[in-house]
Amino acid sequence: MNTTLELEDMQGLIVRGYEKLPEAKFLLLQINDATSAKQYLASILGQITTAANKPEHTALHIAFTASGLHALQLPPSVLASFQREFLEGMQEPTRAHILGDTHLNAPAQWQWGGPNNGRVDLLLLCYANTPSNLDQLCALHINAFKQYGIYLIKTQETETIPRAKEHFGFRDGISKPFIEGLKNYSEQEKPVIKAGEFILGYENEYENYTSSPLVPLSEDPENILPIYIKSNEHKDLGKNGTYLIYRQMTQDVPGFWKYLKENSKEPANTNEEAAIKLGAKMVGRWPEGAPLVLSSEEIDTNPSTENNFGYWKEDPEGMKCPFGAHIRRNNPRDFLLTERSQSTNLKLNEKRKEVSVEMIRKHQILRRGRSFGKPLDPSMEPEKLMAASDDGVFRGLHFICLAGHISRQFEFILNAWSKSPTFSGLYNDSDPLGAKQASDHLDNEFTCPAAPARRKYRNMPQFTQLVGGAYFFLPGIKALQYIIKTP
């Protein structure tokens, strides 16, 4: 099917992650007065980068929390039509429980977005090609905030890590779903997912439309919004918009490598090699990016962005890439099955694989994160990272992703796959890179299937910690116009 995407009505962050704009700052804001905040939004409307343009110098995006839309006096009936998870917020106790945000990760401990922090209404995402362009862009807005009664809660700095890596020393940003209708994809570019999974107002993987915030016809007298595809009675406030999920996670890089070096039982000639091998098993890729399922047992130091692989044929027993590895948990590809062993019935095997691939398509996210804090060692070589002493620097990942349905996509991945102790036949493991419940010593194992016996790692410390988070709505341009115009 040909999907025509309305790129000029979409914020560009949906279609690109701005690798060519390595500088970024995220501003967390609070609205004091609805009228003047709307004036500010009207003043920046023309500066929001749409998906129709590929910017070379700067890009600007805006997103709203539920409290932000409330502060802007969106009619209560309209506000109520947003997804429940968005309305409740990430910090709400039941949601926090579903997400496993307890103990050290509990919202009460957060630096922003939690019950003990200032209310976050808006998120302004600023990107630039150079530090001076970024400073200029941010200064322009920060100066305007006072004038419009907008309070800057927090400026989130970001850091581009050499060689496209994240702080632990592994290449990041490799695997991504492609959006149907964006271009003609090649055979290698997989999976191509229905646009409605990531952009509201388009058909999704259920051949349906993901629930979108709606406005009664009478509440759009200026006729700004498009008609809702499923009812003539409503306008679609979600069209060309999506939800933005933001979780700020710290990474204990010295602790990670210390654990690997002291505990690895992976076969190797040196402790360093053994540490790298265990780290790669936890991620599912070698530090330079090569997927374990396509590599030999030995450390692969060739840079790789290879993403054309599955687990069913390549690694059904998890001997190469453990079932509990970060990438295998967060996207099980063709192996989302409880039956571990292949059947002798080849047709049945094929069927199981197809079912898995079809299910996976309904639980995808577009990752748009950026790191923060200086790297522990600028070389980002694993050997140097594990030799470096603890510098106490606050570093980690601004994990940001986009999804049309918060609970079916982001929360499902986290809850059913990433932090599930029984994922894929395991029973006491959890995502080694995920922020987990450290204090009750549950779910803190990591299992590497191996012959003649699997290797178990117990009492793993928590390598990442959640320090803030929120659910945002990233509106389309017309929706933004509507929000500004509501009386």
Ligand code: HEM
């Ligand atoms: C500090 C925390 C995290 C770190 C250091 C991290 C690191 C990585 C790395 C190194 C990769 C492999 C490179 C790639 O395929 O792009 C990856 C992939 C991925 N991560 Fe994370 N990640 C973190 C948190 C999360 C969270 C919170 C989620 C979602 C709930 C997530 C979801 C994914 C997904 C979906 C993939 C792609 C898997 C695939 O398709 O093979 N990550 N991550």
